[in-house]
Amino acid sequence: MTYKKERPGKAAAPKGHFKREYPFYLMMIPGVVFLLIFSYFPMFGIVMAFQDFSPLKSFSGSDWVGLRNFKDMLMLPTFWTVVRNTLMISLSKIVLRLLVPLVIALLLNEIMSIKFKRISQTVFFLPYFLSWAVIGGILRSLFQYDGMVNGILTSLGAERIMFLGSNTWFPVIAIVSDVWKDMGYNMIIFLAAITNVDPALHESAALDGANRRQQAWHITLPTIRPIVVMLLVLSLGSVLSAGMEQILLLYNPMVYESADIIDTLVYRLGLVNHQWSLSAAVGLMKSAISFVLVVFSYRIATKYFDYQVF
Amino acid sequence: MKKLKFGAVVMAAVVSTPMLLSGCGQEPSSPEATSNPPEASDSSEASTESQGETDSEPQGTAEDAQWLTPFEETVKLDVVVGWDADAGVKEGTTPETNALVEAARDLLNIDLNFLWMVPNDQFSEKLALQISSGNIPDIVMLDSGNFYEFMSSDYLRDLTDAYETCASDELKNTVEGFGEEAVRYSSRDGRLYGIPAQLDTSESVAGLYYRSDWLDATGIGTPTNVEEMNDMLVALAGYGASVNGGKDTVGLGTTSSVLNTNFALSAYFQCYGAYPNKWIMRDGALVNGIVQDEMLDALNGLKDLYERGALAADFATWNSDQFNERVTTDQVGAAFGTYYIPAWPLNQNKDANPEAEWAELNIADIGSKPAMNQVSINHFNVVTRDAPENAEAALIKLLNMTLAANGNSTFDKSVFEGRDLPENGASIFYLPVYMYFPTPWKQYRENIRAAYEAQDPSGLITNVEQEWYGYMNDYLTNGNACENLGTAWGMYKSRLSEDMGIAIGLAARETGEYEPAYYYGPATKTEQRVSSTLSDMAVTFIVEYIMGQKGEADWESFKQSWNEMGGQAWTEEVNEQYKSITQ
Structure with a gap:
């Protein structure tokens, strides 16, 4: 989190910044993976709200009900x-x-x-x-x-x-x-x-x-x-x-x-x-x-x- | 094995049977030849009589028990279990270390792999989560809702052949002994998909337990009608407070789950001929008792009790812990419940106050009919679709074993080599599947009473009979001075007394003075969608009515809302399904 008055635009990024900052990106990977697995992947379950869902029929077998x-x-x-x-x-x-x-x-x-x-x-x-x-x-x-x-x-x-x-x-x-x-x-x-x-x-x-x-x-x-x-x-x-x-x-x-x-x-x-x-x-x-x-x-x-x- | 394979060729028309044979060690035979149901299965009275006569006979010896043949190849099953530590079982025992699990491995070559073990009160939710994840155990106990959903989704394995081939006589007696309904409710198109664990329906009959020492002190006689019963409840509240140090005292104790049978108000409604949340027959069709007009009379009776101080001002905030605490501390004059209530929690009151005396008012004695379930299936033992080969036979064998190890069973237990005994770390309640042993109430009661009269328990065959005899003898000989007063008193009053506990349910069955509660079937489409909403709505209405926030003018709108919210459609679906099942 930062607190600043001006948003950094893309143009403001110096060339080669990724090379310089890649250790930070590496450090982010576990957190991003965690987020993907536990927050984004389960979002697939949202389809359940539009189905007559039965766990036994799974998502593919349950009827769609709009x-x-x-x-x-x-x-x-x-x-x-x-x-x-x-x-x-x-x-x-x-x-x-x-x-x-x-x-x-x-x-x-x-x-x-x-x-x-x-x-x-x-x-x-x-x-x-x-x-x-x-x-x-x-x-x-x-x-x-x-x-x-x-x-x-x-x-x-x-x-x-x-x-x-x-x-x-x-x-x-x-x-x-x-x-x-x-x-x-x-x-x-x-x-x-x-x-x-x-x-x-x-x-x-x-x-x-x-x-x-x-x-x-x-x-x-x-x-x-x-x-x-x-x-x-x-x-x-x-x-x-x-x-x-x-x-x-x-x-x-x-x-x-x-x-x-x-x-x-x-x-x-x-x-x-x-x-x-x-x-x-x-x-x-x-x-x-x-x-x-x-x-x-x-x-x-x-x-x-x-x-x-x- | 060669012989068995030859048998499989002969029986080639039945594809799955050869697999079953390899584990059961006996030739398959027709249902007529292998099953031995009581003859008069149309009548539940007759079926119980039959049980009573047959169950006390020895069921077989280890030599006769062909189901004890081990599988040639180990059957590995993923299972889940709900359990609570039993003080009577060797300390430190868990479902995984249960001696019966070891016995299943040694005697039957069945290896149980426990995916998880949780306290019983968390089992239902944990199983729901497990099912929602799609990782279904191989064998499991399912409640009615799940069972019919699994069956509709073709997620259950057909148990018909395994049952006919491997089930012991004890298991068949247990499944079929209550009549045809249970098997019918467990089948589809004539094929058996679940082994129903049933309770004796007379155990579902409730009565009013009241403090007879308080009633005697007030000088009021035993009620003979509903009005007198209400007056008694008011008098008990007043008298109780005068002798327990002025603590808050109620005439009628209830928890907030007002529509339950135990420590609740369901049976109070029955006193007025009202049967909320039960499907009763009226004019040839099933109707839900919650919207019948008899409810209104009962609601007015409860409102009157509330105004007269017989119900707790805050009864709707009570849970079962708070109810138990107040019963124990002489703050409850009466409560509705089924047969086991004296054994828990009234026994705690007896322990705390040995001078406390309880009696039971039979609802039939005040001119009303108690409800009795037509069939009472607690759960279904099933094998799920993706279970390994021979899982069907393995389930049946495990069920045979749970019954053989039951204290009621006359099976020759020497085969277990002590691995059926609690002191050696065995518990049938720690297993992932379970069958209730149908207690032959009439036979046990006669046997034990006769033994007590003769002061000779040597003729009592089963462990359970001997245990109950001990409680009866202890209490009747030593009275309130007996060592484990609460337990001895509670067990005697609930199981062996002449006019209390199971005696009330048995009397209702014998006299036919009961209102049958019909329909035990798959949850209908509408029920799945609206039953919780309707139940919440009914409980809220009842609570508000009793507390004076609703009046008679609101009754019609409640009925209308209930029907419009899906109750009407639910009723129609129940009638259709009931016809399709019973025809």
């Missing part, structure tokens, strides 16, 4: 609910996964005690290494009807809340727990970026009378903006991935209306009910929209934030 699977997908009674849930949960996660770690990174950067700072970083980063199976069990214990949180509420004289069976509370728990679990990762990236901010800028600002908040707002944030934009662009590609593992572990029929997402639908259709083609159609639709979103967000990032990967 767009019937996509029509069936749109006819699913829960389809639009699932799309809405996915967008709502996913967008909330994307925004909070940037904001919360950013705020924490800025605050940690202000801490003078190195020891406390390091302990805090570790504590914030630890949940990232826990699996959803473990966190799912903890969340159930905390939020079930006779769980710890309701125990506290009743001891304070409040009514119990059916957190995991409520279409209002379930998405909140899903979003907050996801942000809590993964915030450490982005926080480390932001902290690294903040460390690279030239101290002279802060010193100059301080001499001009800027307080810590003003320095953060006018110096730190603009300086690390490319990193924030990069993380945003990367995460927009997964806007239709709202966290299958987490939802699958926590949801139940009472909250299908607010918690069923595209990935859980694909899982049920494909692996549980063996409706391979319909499942592939939903998956393809998801990939196509994600692709458009990545291109769109990249264009926006290039135009307004001067950010380029290619």
